[in-house]
Amino acid sequence: MIMTVTLNPAVDVTYRVPTLRPGDVHRITGVERRPGGKGVNVARVLHALGVEVVATGLSGGPTGAWLEAELDRYGVTSSFVPALPEVRTTVTVHADDGTTTSLWEPGHPPADPAGAANALLERCRRLAAGASALVVSGSLPPGVDQVLPARLVAVAERAGIPAIVDVDGEPLRLAVQAGHAVLMPNRDELARLDGAPVGGIDEVLAATGRLCERGAQAVIATLGADGLLARTPLGVWLARPPAPVPGNPTGAGDAAAAAVAAALSATADPARPDWALIVREAVALSASAVCRPVAGEVDLPSYRAWRDLVTVERLEPQ
Amino acid sequence: MIMTVTLNPAVDVTYRVPTLRPGDVHRITGVERRPGGKGVNVARVLHALGVEVVATGLSGGPTGAWLEAELDRYGVTSSFVPALPEVRTTVTVHADDGTTTSLWEPGHPPADPAGAANALLERCRRLAAGASALVVSGSLPPGVDQVLPARLVAVAERAGIPAIVDVDGEPLRLAVQAGHAVLMPNRDELARLDGAPVGGIDEVLAATGRLCERGAQAVIATLGADGLLARTPLGVWLARPPAPVPGNPTGAGDAAAAAVAAALSATADPARPDWALIVREAVALSASAVCRPVAGEVDLPSYRAWRDLVTVERLEPQ
Numbered sequence: 001m002i003m004t005v006t007l008n009p010a011v012d013v014t015y016r017v018p019t020l021r022p023g024d025v026h027r028i029t030g031v032e033r034r035p036g037g038k039g040v041n042v043a044r045v046l047h048a049l050g051v052e053v054v055a056t057g058l059s060g061g062p063t064g065a066w067l068e069a070e071l072d073r074y075g076v077t078s079s080f081v082p083a084l085p086e087v088r089t090t091v092t093v094h095a096d097d098g099t100t101t102s103l104w105e106p107g108h109p110p111a112d113p114a115g116a117a118n119a120l121l122e123r124c125r126r127l128a129a130g131a132s133a134l135v136v137s138g139s140l141p142p143g144v145d146q147v148l149p150a151r152l153v154a155v156a157e158r159a160g161i162p163a164i165v166d167v168d169g170e171p172l173r174l175a176v177q178a179g180h181a182v183l184m185p186n187r188d189e190l191a192r193l194d195g196a197p198v199g200g201i202d203e204v205l206a207a208t209g210r211l212c213e214r215g216a217q218a219v220i221a222t223l224g225a226d227g228l229l230a231r232t233p234l235g236v237w238l239a240r241p242p243a244p245v246p247g248n249p250t251g252a253g254d255a256a257a258a259a260v261a262a263a264l265s266a267t268a269d270p271a272r273p274d275w276a277l278i279v280r281e282a283v284a285l286s287a288s289a290v291c292r293p294v295a296g297e298v299d300l301p302s303y304r305a306w307r308d309l310v311t312v313e314r315l316e317p318q
Numbered sequence: 319m320i321m322t323v324t325l326n327p328a329v330d331v332t333y334r335v336p337t338l339r340p341g342d343v344h345r346i347t348g349v350e351r352r353p354g355g356k357g358v359n360v361a362r363v364l365h366a367l368g369v370e371v372v373a374t375g376l377s378g379g380p381t382g383a384w385l386e387a388e389l390d391r392y393g394v395t396s397s398f399v400p401a402l403p404e405v406r407t408t409v410t411v412h413a414d415d416g417t418t419t420s421l422w423e424p425g426h427p428p429a430d431p432a433g434a435a436n437a438l439l440e441r442c443r444r445l446a447a448g449a450s451a452l453v454v455s456g457s458l459p460p461g462v463d464q465v466l467p468a469r470l471v472a473v474a475e476r477a478g479i480p481a482i483v484d485v486d487g488e489p490l491r492l493a494v495q496a497g498h499a500v501l502m503p504n505r506d507e508l509a510r511l512d513g514a515p516v517g518g519i520d521e522v523l524a525a526t527g528r529l530c531e532r533g534a535q536a537v538i539a540t541l542g543a544d545g546l547l548a549r550t551p552l553g554v555w556l557a558r559p560p561a562p563v564p565g566n567p568t569g570a571g572d573a574a575a576a577a578v579a580a581a582l583s584a585t586a587d588p589a590r591p592d593w594a595l596i597v598r599e600a601v602a603l604s605a606s607a608v609c610r611p612v613a614g615e616v617d618l619p620s621y622r623a624w625r626d627l628v629t630v631e632r633l634e635p636q
């Protein structure tokens with residue numbers, strides 16, 4: 001079983017309009033609501049792959065109850081800690097002219113942030129005993145100590161399971177120092193953490209190298225249409241999709257995290273994961289998420305077809 | 319007691335952003351949620367005026383429960399019929415550059431539309447026995463027979479109380495035919511119903527005249543910065559605010575409806591309401607709603623000050 005941790009889940013609302021015109025009243029032609037937050041998306045992708053998963057994290061209030069009921073309806077087991085007054089909403093407006101506009105609420109602070117963090121750590125310790133990997137993804141609700149993802153990495157380390165971490169900013173910086181983590185930043189997150197622009201592959205190589213020096217066990221930089229670069233104790237690999245995939249890139253990183261978690265948790269020798277295979281899987285699954293209009297879904301036939309078409313190259317670490 | 323009927327209530331969500339840019343991701347800096355829908359706004363304004371009010375209509379689901387709990391928290395008594403699977407959300411994005419963009423969900427159809435309409439009519443018959451006026455405002459959820467506002471007018475007529483109707487399109491056309499109603503269309507609603515453009519006061523006079531010929535008891539056309547024009551069996555009055563009021567015009571029509579309902583329900587001789595006073599009150603209260611950033615609220619000191627400053631003119635009916 002893989003456990004995904006979502007500290008700031010969301011009700012993802014999608015509106016369809018002909019055109020979004022600032023200043024106008026729009027009568028929405030299509031509305032969809034689904035459970036969201038990056039960790040929840042990872043859980044849904046793992047479930048679609050047939051991997052046993054438990055979605056945990058912080059939740060609460062009527063919108064939290066709705067989110068958990070919907071996950072249950074999808075067949076995804078959840079075990080959230082009811083510490084938030086309410087789960088936030090994210091609104092995405094898809095216009096028929098092709099533009100996608102997002103409005104992200106910040107999240108609701110727990111009444112007792114320290115109590116919420118401790119209750120979640122306790123829940124994760126318990127779940128980790130039966131888990132083969134831990135994934136922590138996405139933002140934190142206001143008020144929660146930004147060290148929480150790093151402490152979750154420590155829980156995974158003590159349980160002897162890999163920790164895949166897709167967080168940003170200060171929580172990412174603190175997770176680097178925790179060691180043990182497989183970090184999955186995108187280019188922007190990597191640049192913010194490194195303090196320097198990260199454009200070409202040479203800069204990605206250099207920035208991931210500095211992260212590993214600072215404590216990360218491995219860094220898998222997700223590079224959009226350029227694929228991804230994995231810097232690991234066993235070497236550096238660059239995997240590229242066969243061609244640019246048109247579609248919705250939201251959720252591509254979550255699919256990549258799901259692929260890495262699934263592959264690491266199925267590794268026979270945890271000391272020697274087959275990174276060439278892992279990056280291939282991650283790029284193929286990530287590209288298959290781009291085909292789907294909403295985050296948290298993958299197109300399984302595309303995924304199977306693309307596994308053979310991804311190019312994987314071993315680079316010299318610099 | 320005045321009863322307000324909201325057939326398609328809403329959870330009104332307001333987001334604040336620096337600028338709304340189509341195609342971008344916006345991290346929301348301020349979020350507010352409040353009970354909405356035009357009839358609910360009327361109820362809140364009446365409550366602010368110290369008038370006893372019961373908010374009824376169709377509701378249901380977790381968002382309906384939230385809406386009713388919030389009204390209770392404001393001190394507004396509600397008596398909704400739980401016939402909807404869910405109450406819709408409306409999102410309003412206020413940008414710091416002054417633009418206001420609205421995204422209105424259409425509403426959720428009741429599982430049994432005819433049963434919902436009958437249950438609501440029964441509830442309204444019961445409430446009308448203790449009421450001094452009925453207000454029906456706003457849209458209908460999908461699937462509900464558009465004659466429902468007209469049937470509510472008939473309920474008010476049988477109970478011997480005035481019916482103030484602020485609806486649009488086909489429900490407005492059917493409410494005209496019901497007779498008895500005091501209709502409160504804005505310029506656009508009037509033009510849609512009349513089938514001809516309604517610009518200047520002469521056109522408003524002509525269009526309201528045709529509505530009264532078709533059965534309306536009275537028509538109060540709300541004209542934004544131009545004030546309002548009331549065509550009644552006792553004459554025609556035009557009331558104008560002393561000066562343009564800067565602010566948010568959403569909810570100005572709801573405040574006008576609240577003023578008309580309060581004044582009609584306090585009229586000593588129902589056959590001879592003091593329309594000159596009623597239009598003065600409606601313009602002053604409506605202008606005091608424009609001062610407030612959100613619909614359903616009025617600024618009582620401005621209202622009191624403006625009552626004396628509104629100009630009221632009696633026109634010759636044409």
